[in-house]
Amino acid sequence: MYDAERIHAILDAAYVCHVGFAIDGQPYVIPTAFGRVGNLVFIHGSAASRMLRSLAQGVAVCVTMTLIDGLVLARSAFRHSMNYRSVVILGTARLVTDPSEKLEALRCFTNHVVPGRWEEVRQPNHKEMLSTSVLALPLDEASAKVRSGPPLDIEDDWSLPVWAGVVPVQTQFGEPIPDSHVSPGVPVVDKSRFTR
């Protein structure tokens, strides 16, 4: 599926992406944080430092986001599956060098995980800005794949004495664990802010 609305919804629900790139024919797949602004995905360059060191210009990448929604248990081994939503983006990533675009990308990383967080915390100073690298990738060549619903057993297997169906898989948040420096009276972060 190629509609932007569906692709955006999957991206906005994912916490990390997997960035693929190749150096001398050897592929690398690195998990990293990301954010989206309109038709542009920003990926965290630290994960791609190896790539960035070797390639100053644009680089062919594949960025994939995957959400697991359920275990699909069938009556035959062959029909076992998973329910999932995924997006695969192909394209050429460019290094973000413009300071205001870079700041926007960093805002977008932070608020992707907890909306509004950027506005509450100390924003990056000059040194922090320099030590972060950011890549931008347009969503021009992106496709979504979705599997949902029950297993698709063949009729001959229906009578087998084994349970079949879907076990929903959900992401759950535990009780927030404060670090040892939280000032008195500061309220704990509200879970509803990061629940997808």
Add this chain to the structure above:
Amino acid sequence: MYDAERIHAILDAAYVCHVGFAIDGQPYVIPTAFGRVGNLVFIHGSAASRMLRSLAQGVAVCVTMTLIDGLVLARSAFRHSMNYRSVVILGTARLVTDPSEKLEALRCFTNHVVPGRWEEVRQPNHKEMLSTSVLALPLDEASAKVRSGPPLDIEDDWSLPVWAGVVPVQTQFGEPIPDSHVSPGVPVVDKSRFTR
């Protein structure tokens, strides 16, 4: 980290992997099921069909498993992070052609998700075996990365009036949803079997 015990533990806790390969310099990253037997990872070939069609011989791949354990909320945007465990495997995948090794790989896929499931369900017939392709990849060049613990704010930020700490991220299973053909009296699958 390179110790086998830690790498195996991360693999055994993950439901999917991301397989990276390159064709003519364009990388692809595809989420897919996998299983592990000792020092060997089996990956589902359907995800790599594009690769398999173009390459009959061994192919350079990178296979990455990622588990998100927590959102790390700091007092500065720059120090935000995630707690995670990941494994990156580099190597050359080979197509599994030996029928008994292929059957073992399929058993391993099924039991990776629900231990013991293979022994309960109908095993693949000849046609199903032929329509599945499986790749094998040794864990010879595998490394694990783990981040855990609280945010690492600089001391100057400790007094900022913002909550900081870790929000644990967990995978939870919903109530199993039977399909419309479960025979009367068949017990629902026990959640403890797939809880990691």
